[in-house]
Amino acid sequence: MASKAMRRVREGEVPLDGGTAVQDDPGRPVFRGNGENDYVCAECANVLATGMNPEHMGKRVRIKCGRCRTVNIAAEVPVEMARRKR
Numbered sequence: 001m002a003s004k005a006m007r008r009v010r011e012g013e014v015p016l017d018g019g020t021a022v023q024d025d026p027g028r029p030v031f032r033g034n035g036e037n038d039y040v041c042a043e044c045a046n047v048l049a050t051g052m053n054p055e056h057m058g059k060r061v062r063i064k065c066g067r068c069r070t071v072n073i074a075a076e077v078p079v080e081m082a083r084r085k086r
């Protein structure tokens with residue numbers, strides 16, 4: 001299984017929808033699936049989600065690391081690009 005680092009959510013980067021999953025137990029991934037990748041914290045490399053496919057880890061998914069409290073996002077595309085037009 002591949003291991004992918006997430007990235008830190010930038011200041012002011014607020015996704016349109018979805019929420020932030022909070023990892024209560026640093027030893028247990030928030031999401032478990034049967035996909036191809038593990039997703040790890042950008043800051044401390046703690047495993048936040050396991051067995052996830054990239055399409056499940058889009059810009060709506062944020063995970064707050066249970067170990068270091070960093071809010072991580074998997075999307076490589078900056079969320080500004082998805083911001084709603086006024």
Ligand SMILES: [Zn+2]
Nearest residue numbers: 041044065068
């Ligand atoms: Zn962390």
